[in-house]
Amino acid sequence: MDHEKVNILLVDDQPAKLLAYEVILKDLGENLVIASSGREALEVLLKTEIAVILVDVCMPELDGFELAAMIREHPRFQKTAMIFISAIQVSDIDRLRGYEMGAVDYVPVPVVPEVLRAKIKVFAELYRKTRELERLNQELEDRVRARTAELENSTAKLRESEQRRSMAIAAGKMGSWDWDWISGDWMWDEGQYRIFGVNPESFEVNPANVQALLHPDDVDQLRKAIAEFNKGARAYETEFRIIRPDGEVRWCVGTAAATVDDSSRVVRVSGVTVDITERKRAEERQNLLAREVDHRAKNALALAQSIVRLTRADEVKAYVNAVEGRINALARVHTILSLSSWQGAELSKLIDEELAPYSLGDQIVLAGPEVQLLPATAQTLALALHELFTNSAKYGALSTRSGRLTIGWQVEDQLLTLSWEESGGPLVMTPKSRGFGTRSLLASVESQLGGQAQFDWRAEGLLCRLQVPLTRKTATTTATGKFEDASSAELQRASG
Incomplete structure (x- = not known):
C-alpha cells in the first residue's frame, strides 16, 4: 500500500555503522537521512521534519545522551521518537538516564537487523498515523469552524431578518398570528395585541374572545373564512372592523393561509393583520x-x-x-x-x-x-x-x-x-x-x-x-x- 514516506535520522560518528544501518533499513522504503555528529544532527533537525532518530550513545564531543537532552529542549522535538544504539553493556542506571534524556528504546550491539527494522517500522508507522490523525483533526476543526461560522452568520442574518420584520410590522401597523386548527390554540405576536388594543398579559387568545372584539357587522367574515378553509380553500383575505376595549373602531385587512397534512386536511392556519384605519x-x-x-x-x-x-x-x-x-x-x-x-x-x-x-x-x-x-x-x-x-x-x-x-x-x-x-x-x-x-x-x-x-x-x-x-x-x-x-x-x- 502506498504511503507517504517519513524521514529517519541516523546519527553515528563511524561511516561503517551508518552504512550498515542504511542497508538494514533500506527495505522499509523510508527516507534515510545521515548525520556523522551530534551538531550535524541538530542542523538536520532544524531543516527537516524527522519521524525517528537512531543515535549512537558513544560519540566524541557530543554523546548520545547530551544530544537527546538538547533535542528535547526544543518544542518541536519534544515528542520525536529516539532510539539509542549502545556498543557497551548498558546498566539499569544508564537506561534510566537515557529514558530521562528522551529515549524511547535501546538497541544493543551487535544489532539484529530484524529487531532494528521492526522497532524503526513501529515508530515510523506511529509517526505517520499521528500525523494523519493531526491532519484529520485539523480538517475536522476547520470544518467545525466553517460550520460554526456559517451557523453564526445564518443566526445573525435570521436575527437581522427578525429585527427588520419586527420593525416593518411596527412601522406598518402589522401583526401576525397562528391558529392550530386541531387543538384550537392561538398564538399572537406583539403587533397583533397592539392592533386589537389588548394587554398580552391579561388577554386570553381564544375564538370567543377574538370574536368579541370583532364589529358585530363583520363577525360573519370569520365564519365565512372558517367555512372556506373547511371546503378546501388554501388562502383567504378580507377587510373587517374591530372594536377595541376602549370603544375605538379600527379597520383591518386580514390575510390567512392554511397548512394541510398528507390527507389534505387543514392542520394550521397562519396569517397577517394590517391596520388600515388611516387609509380608510x-x-x-x-x-x-x-x-x-x-x-x-x-x-x-x-x-x-x-x-x-x-x-x-x-x-x-x-x-x-x-x-x-x-x-x-x-x-x-x-x-x-x-x-x-x-x-x-x-x-x-x-x-x-x-x-x-x-x-x-x-x-x-x-x-x-x-x-x-x-x-x-x-x-x-x-x-x-x-x-x-x-x-x-x-x-x-x-x-x-x-x-x-x-x-x-x-x-x-x-x-x-x-x-x-x-x-x-x-x-x-x-x-x-x-x-x-x-x-x-x-x-x-x-x-x-x-x-x-x-x-x-x-x-x-x-x-x-x-x-x-x-x-x-x-x-x-x-x-x-x-x-x-x-x-x-x-x-x-x-x-x-
Whole structure:
C-alpha cells in the first residue's frame, strides 16, 4: 500500500555503522537521512521534519545522551521518537538516564537487523498515523469552524431578518398570528395585541374572545373564512372592523393561509393583520373632498351659466364686458378660497381683489376689522361688491377723479354690517327700475345669506348698507342628501 514516506535520522560518528544501518533499513522504503555528529544532527533537525532518530550513545564531543537532552529542549522535538544504539553493556542506571534524556528504546550491539527494522517500522508507522490523525483533526476543526461560522452568520442574518420584520410590522401597523386548527390554540405576536388594543398579559387568545372584539357587522367574515378553509380553500383575505376595549373602531385587512397534512386536511392556519384605519379615513376624506369639489364645480358652472343667460346689454361689447366682469369676480373669489383650502376668505382681501383693476389711488378709504367669511358668504359678497364697484365705475363716484368712496364694516353679535358711501361724483338720481346687478345683489344677500340690502340714492352719491349674518348656513340639503347652493336659483328670481 502506498504511503507517504517519513524521514529517519541516523546519527553515528563511524561511516561503517551508518552504512550498515542504511542497508538494514533500506527495505522499509523510508527516507534515510545521515548525520556523522551530534551538531550535524541538530542542523538536520532544524531543516527537516524527522519521524525517528537512531543515535549512537558513544560519540566524541557530543554523546548520545547530551544530544537527546538538547533535542528535547526544543518544542518541536519534544515528542520525536529516539532510539539509542549502545556498543557497551548498558546498566539499569544508564537506561534510566537515557529514558530521562528522551529515549524511547535501546538497541544493543551487535544489532539484529530484524529487531532494528521492526522497532524503526513501529515508530515510523506511529509517526505517520499521528500525523494523519493531526491532519484529520485539523480538517475536522476547520470544518467545525466553517460550520460554526456559517451557523453564526445564518443566526445573525435570521436575527437581522427578525429585527427588520419586527420593525416593518411596527412601522406598518402589522401583526401576525397562528391558529392550530386541531387543538384550537392561538398564538399572537406583539403587533397583533397592539392592533386589537389588548394587554398580552391579561388577554386570553381564544375564538370567543377574538370574536368579541370583532364589529358585530363583520363577525360573519370569520365564519365565512372558517367555512372556506373547511371546503378546501388554501388562502383567504378580507377587510373587517374591530372594536377595541376602549370603544375605538379600527379597520383591518386580514390575510390567512392554511397548512394541510398528507390527507389534505387543514392542520394550521397562519396569517397577517394590517391596520388600515388611516387609509380608510384618508379614502373617506378623499371621497368627501371629491363630492365637495364636484358640488363646488357644479355650483360655479351654474352661477356662470346664470350670469351668461341673465345679463342684459344693448350692445354685444357691453354684454361681453358685463359677463366677463362677473365671471372674473367669481374666479377671483374662487382663487382666494382655494388658497385657504376652502376654509374661508377675508373680507378685506375680497375688496382688494375688486379694487385691483381700477388703480384709483386715494379715491377710496377702507375701514374695518379683519373678518373671516365662510366660503358661500364670500362668494355672494364678492359678486355683490363687484356689482357695486362696476356701477360706481360707470355711473357713480369712481367714474370721475373727484369722486370719493368710503367702505366701512363692523361685526356685532355675528352680524356683519358693511356701508358703501359715495360722494363727489356725478349727480345721482333714483333709478326708475332696478337693473340685473341691483336685483341679483338684493336677491343673493337677502334670500341666500338671510341678510338685508338697503339703497339710498342721495344726490351727492349712493349710500348702500349690507347686513349679513356670519353664522347662517348658506347651503340647503335636498332629500337625496346632496348639497344644493341657492345662488343660481336666486339669480333666476332676480331676473324676474
